[in-house]
Amino acid sequence: MKYWWLFLALILSGCSTTQPVEYVTTPLPLPPRPELPAISGEQLQCLSDETYSAIVKRDRGRREYAETLEAIIQSTHPTE
Numbered sequence: 001m002k003y004w005w006l007f008l009a010l011i012l013s014g015c016s017t018t019q020p021v022e023y024v025t026t027p028l029p030l031p032p033r034p035e036l037p038a039i040s041g042e043q044l045q046c047l048s049d050e051t052y053s054a055i056v057k058r059d060r061g062r063r064e065y066a067e068t069l070e071a072i073i074q075s076t077h078p079t080e
Contacts, residue, residue: 025076026076027076027077027078028073028076028077029073030070030073030074033066
């Protein structure tokens with residue numbers, strides 16, 4: 001048993017080869033934007049200025065959020 005370390009080295013060297021991991025990005029489908037109903041100025045006249053401002057902020061926040069999600073989805077598409 002003089003060469004037990006050689007036997008161990010041969011066994012361990014056979015297990016050391018690993019394949020590199022390759023990730024493949026699959027393009028995600030971009031869902032269609034919903035058609036939002038139009039709201040006339042007459043319908044908004046009964047709202048206070050604070051309520052109107054809150055609605056405008058809410059709509060802006062939702063639009064910006066949707067645009068961010070669209071950008072994330074489009075980043076999965078090839079740029080050729």
